[in-house]
Amino acid sequence: MNIRRLADHLNISIGTVSRALNNRPGVHPETLEKVLKAATELGYVANQSGRSLRRGATNTIGFVIETGHPAHQAGDQFFYVVLDAMNLYLAEQRYDLVILPCHSADDPVEFLSRVIARGIVDALVMTATRRVDHRIAQLAKSKLPFMTLGRSETPGNYSWIDLDFEGVALRSVQEAVKLGHRRIAVGLPDNDVALGYHYKSGYLKGLAEAGIPMDESLILRVPTSEMGGFSLGKQVAALAERPTALLLCSEVTAAGVYAAFGEMGIEAGRDISLVAFRENPLMRFLNPAPACFRLDLDALGTRLGETVLDLLSPDEEISRRRGEIVPLTFVPGRSLQPPHAGS
Amino acid sequence: MNIRRLADHLNISIGTVSRALNNRPGVHPETLEKVLKAATELGYVANQSGRSLRRGATNTIGFVIETGHPAHQAGDQFFYVVLDAMNLYLAEQRYDLVILPCHSADDPVEFLSRVIARGIVDALVMTATRRVDHRIAQLAKSKLPFMTLGRSETPGNYSWIDLDFEGVALRSVQEAVKLGHRRIAVGLPDNDVALGYHYKSGYLKGLAEAGIPMDESLILRVPTSEMGGFSLGKQVAALAERPTALLLCSEVTAAGVYAAFGEMGIEAGRDISLVAFRENPLMRFLNPAPACFRLDLDALGTRLGETVLDLLSPDEEISRRRGEIVPLTFVPGRSLQPPHAGS
DNA sequence: GGTCGTTTTGTAAACGTTTACGAAAGTTGC
DNA sequence: GCAACTTTCGTAAACGTTTACAAAACGACC
Structure with a gap:
């Protein structure tokens, strides 16, 4: 079923049918209705290839993930919820969302070259950005609009x-300091993911505010995974002069830290205080409940949709590139308590 | 950069350029090389819309997920690993993989109608199939080849x-019975997901084998989530005549069960034995380690890729539709022990 | 050198849309 | 009833490919 068959069936020219389907002005209300009715009756939907070939646009947004090097957020439903909200918004604006997985054996830059050249999307959302990111350099050279999470x-x-x-790191330090902690360790990712730098910067700012000198030995780097968290827990406990608090920049490591603590008979809060990163459903099952930060995933998803479509706006003012920082709210938890005699 | 520009640049006709790029026979080796060289130099990649319009095929496989009702496996890296392996295989066969997320507010059947009619993929992989699945009925009416996970x-x-x-349920019962368990509970999903029926059937087969009469009160239905598992743990502990073993058809519920047990001072293995479903990295952090089943996610992903491409083969024998059941291997764990005095 | 067969290349149509342009039909005002 | 608009519609070109077909180039053979 193509547009020609639909037009013939209606004894109408193919041009008017197209106009009707696309809400173009200047088509008689009566014929408009006829066309729309016939289209749904015959189950006609415009062929995407034909349409994008002519239009030069696909009405599709691509969301790039790297299945080989899962983003730090992948541990739980993060993406499911965010993608759902984003997809919802895009659908309202009559855009489609597709997720483009770059597999582990593929070069991300080459992968993007293909995506760009083949023209399968109008804009891209990139995830898991690095501080120095070749993919961004690559995209910047192309004409394809994109944004990054x-x-x-x-x-x-x-x-x-x-x-x-x-902000989260700063607040974490502040909360710990408020309770009397002075010896505060931090677990950072061991790769070039940008968030590590920002988290560290907030951490340092917090220390400075409180007049606490930085101690390099309290800055630990581990992979962002349960295993990494496990290792982190062990390392922290083994430190010569054990810290009284530990800050985490990722929630997936929290489970590992708890497991390590459990093995060693260390209780979060009582022996070493802990501040995790993002609150998530899994945390409900960590005991004692970790102090953490709440993020509105729905709002984030919608915002992603809005931002990526803004890129495509013909209005210069709207399509201007911009950055946005999403705040999180502190959620107290029993894992954060004053440093006791125990430590 | 389109094929015409490339052809002009080479002073060659557009037809030969196309043939060269597509490895069609009958192009002089010398010109073949020239074309390929120029293509990479100028960064030419065929426009997907033009190509699929002409060819009637897109060389793309779609993988459908429902972000609103996440599949039971979504709790961990399941999809990441499977998709990665599948994508790798497809790439070797020069196919692209895109993930098509159907959002919560959308009707899955309508979603599929659009996907089908717009012709953006050559075949689909469906996930989270229900026992009675309207999407399958919908796809069966269309000409689009598809498979289900x-x-x-x-x-x-x-x-x-x-x-x-x-098989997993059967084996779980057998292992429990072997240790002396007779009162074995099972946690099933509370919706129409097909796996629930198969798991239950294996469970019943196991009971029959051991000559244990079925007790309806031991068959519990909860949502497939951490929360569901939590509720399951509470329910099981509260049963009038408490079971000595509990079988789970999903790994995400396991964490919840452990949490519930923890709150009540029940230790898995000692007080109530537990057999979880699929082994995953998170289980490393449950204590005592749950008995579970190992699945080769990589192999599964590759197999998905092979199966979906087989659908497209012109060879009738290869493209014949077939079903395949993937076995899992039992992994003992301290959560499964003989029923003690404690119970 | 002409004929024939083979290899290589060029030409043009086709895929399904959208849209610029002009033609037709309808409306208004005199 | 005709001119001057306005509204509505039909025609055809264009998007970037692939491919059937025909044309050209090439080699071999007599």
Whole structure:
């Protein structure tokens, strides 16, 4: 079923049918209705290839994930919820969302070259940005509009949205200091993911505020995974002069830290205080409940949709590239308590 | 950069350029090389819309997920690993993989109508199949080849791959019985997901084998989530005549069960034995380690890729629809022990 | 060198849309 | 009833490919 068959069936020219289907002005209300009715009756939907070939646009937004190097958020439903909200918004604006998985054996830059050249999307959302990100450099050279979820220091004409890692770290330090902690350790990712830098910066700012000198031995780097968290827990407990608090920049490591603590008979809060990153459903099952930060995933998803479509606006003012930092709210938990005699 | 520009640049006709790029026979080796060289130099990649319009095929496989009702496996890296392996295989066969998220507010059947009619993929992989699945009925009416990850009772001309839920349940019962358990509870999903039926069937088979009469009160239905598992744990502990073992058809509920047990001072293995479903990295952090089943996610992903491409083969024998059940291997764990005095 | 067969290349149509343009039909005002 | 608009519609070109077909180039053979 193509547009010609539909037109013949109606004894109407193919041009008017197209106009009717696309809400173009200047088509008689009566014929408009006839066309729309016939289209749904015959189950006609415009062929995407034909349409995008002519239009030069696909009405599709691509969301790039790397299945080989899962983003730090992948541990739970993060993406499911965010993608759902984003998809919802895009659908309202008559855009489609597709997720483009770049597999582990593929070069991300080459992968993007293909995506760009083949023209399967009108704009891209990139995730798991690095501080120095070749993919961004690559996209910046192309004409394809894109945005990132996560900042990067690689320059380029793009919008971005990022969580307020710096603010979270700062607040974490402040909360710990408020309770009397002075010896505060931090677990950072061991790769170039941008969030690590921002988290560290907030951490340092917090220390400075409180007049606490930085101790390099309290800054630990581990993979962002349960295993990494496990290792982190062990390392922290083994430190010569054990810290009284530990801050985490990722929630997936929290489970590992708890497991390590459990093995060693260390109780979070009582022996070492803990502040995790993002609140998630799994945390309901960690005991004692970790102090953490709440993020509105729905709002984030919608915002991603809005931002990426803004890129495509013909209005210069709207399509101007911009950055946005999403705040998180502190959620107290029993894992954060005053440093006791125990430590 | 389109094929015409490339052809002009080479002073060659557009036809030969196309033939060269597509490895069609009858192009002089020398010009073949020239074309390929110029293509990479100028960064030419065929426009997907033009190509699929002409060819009637897109060389793309769609993987459908429902972000609103996440599949039971979504709790961990299941999809990441499976998709990665599948994508890798497809890439080797020069196919692209895109993930098509159907959002919560959308009707899955309408969603599929659009996907089908717009012709953006050559074949589909469906997930989270229901026992009675309207989507399958919908696809069966269309000409679009598809397969499912998970069986369904809805008929249609499609291939499927499913985990051996029945075998896992049977084996779980057998292992429990071997240790002396007679009062064995089971936690099933509370919706129409097909796996629930197969798991239950294996469970019943196991009971029959051991000559244990079925007790309806031991068959519990909860949502497939951490919360569901939590509720399950509470329910099981509160049963009048408490079971000595509990079997789970999903790993995400396991965490919840452990949490519930923890709150009540019940220790898995000592007080109530537990057999979880699929082994996953998170289980490393449950204590005592749950007995569970190992699945080769990589192999599964590759198999998905092979199966979906087989659908497209011109060879009748290869493209014949088929079903396949993937076995899992038992992994002992301290959560499964003989029923003690404690119970 | 002409004929024939083979290899290589060029030409043009086709895929399904959208849209610029002009033609037709309808409306208004005199 | 005709001119001057306005509204509505039909025609055809264009988007970037692939491919059937015909044309050209090439080699071999007599």
